[in-house]
Amino acid sequence: MKRRDFIRIIALSLASIPFRSYARDRKCVVLDDGGCSRKSIANLEKLVDVPVTVAVLPGSGYQRQTLNILRQYKNADVLLHQPMEPINMKERGLSIGQFGIYNSYSKKQAIETLERSIDALDYPIVGMNNHMGSLVTQNMGLMSTIAEYCAEHSLILLDSRTISTSVMYDAGIKAGAKAYRNSCFIDDHLSRLYSFSGVAIGHIQNTDTVNRYHSFAKRHDISRISQLT
Numbered sequence: 001m002k003r004r005d006f007i008r009i010i011a012l013s014l015a016s017i018p019f020r021s022y023a024r025d026r027k028c029v030v031l032d033d034g035g036c037s038r039k040s041i042a043n044l045e046k047l048v049d050v051p052v053t054v055a056v057l058p059g060s061g062y063q064r065q066t067l068n069i070l071r072q073y074k075n076a077d078v079l080l081h082q083p084m085e086p087i088n089m090k091e092r093g094l095s096i097g098q099f100g101i102y103n104s105y106s107k108k109q110a111i112e113t114l115e116r117s118i119d120a121l122d123y124p125i126v127g128m129n130n131h132m133g134s135l136v137t138q139n140m141g142l143m144s145t146i147a148e149y150c151a152e153h154s155l156i157l158l159d160s161r162t163i164s165t166s167v168m169y170d171a172g173i174k175a176g177a178k179a180y181r182n183s184c185f186i187d188d189h190l191s192r193l194y195s196f197s198g199v200a201i202g203h204i205q206n207t208d209t210v211n212r213y214h215s216f217a218k219r220h221d222i223s224r225i226s227q228l229t
């Protein structure tokens, strides 16, 4: 082996080993339903000194106030929290509002709705995830369309996994988007903060979640979603 090749191999192994383990260790908690209530504002204000990733509902009552706070934070990422049709929506008395993507939508309607949501936030978002959506996230046609849009616009696509048969993450990977999937919801299992890896989801209106996240983030390494590799 030539000396030059030997040096190259050493350099490659030194460069790759620590980087990979560092990347794998990074974790992020996305706080969903940003803008939904006055309580969500009070909770958000507690997070000024830790990294935060907030998914904001387009057109929500406290959207503007939420984004004004996040704009002042040095360490904050914003995702669009895109409403999508869940299973048995009407029977369950649920609604996804004027910014929702319905399962009956054509690809064109889905993109138009997505763009209206993005315009409604009027903020430099880093990506999107789904609000509800247990029906639409199983629809490969619509998920591919949305994933391709995210890949084209360099937006992160986070599958909230409101149903285990969601195909959003797979569509994202196939489209070449920077895609992640929720590993667990933490609101009712706050000790999972210590054990999960990758991305987990909590809710900003849940005061216990926010308090626990804050104390966790003060003591442990936690990333914004755009810092994951």
Ligand SMILES: [Zn+2]
Binding pocket: 032, 033, 081, 130, 131, 132
């Ligand atoms: Zn939600």
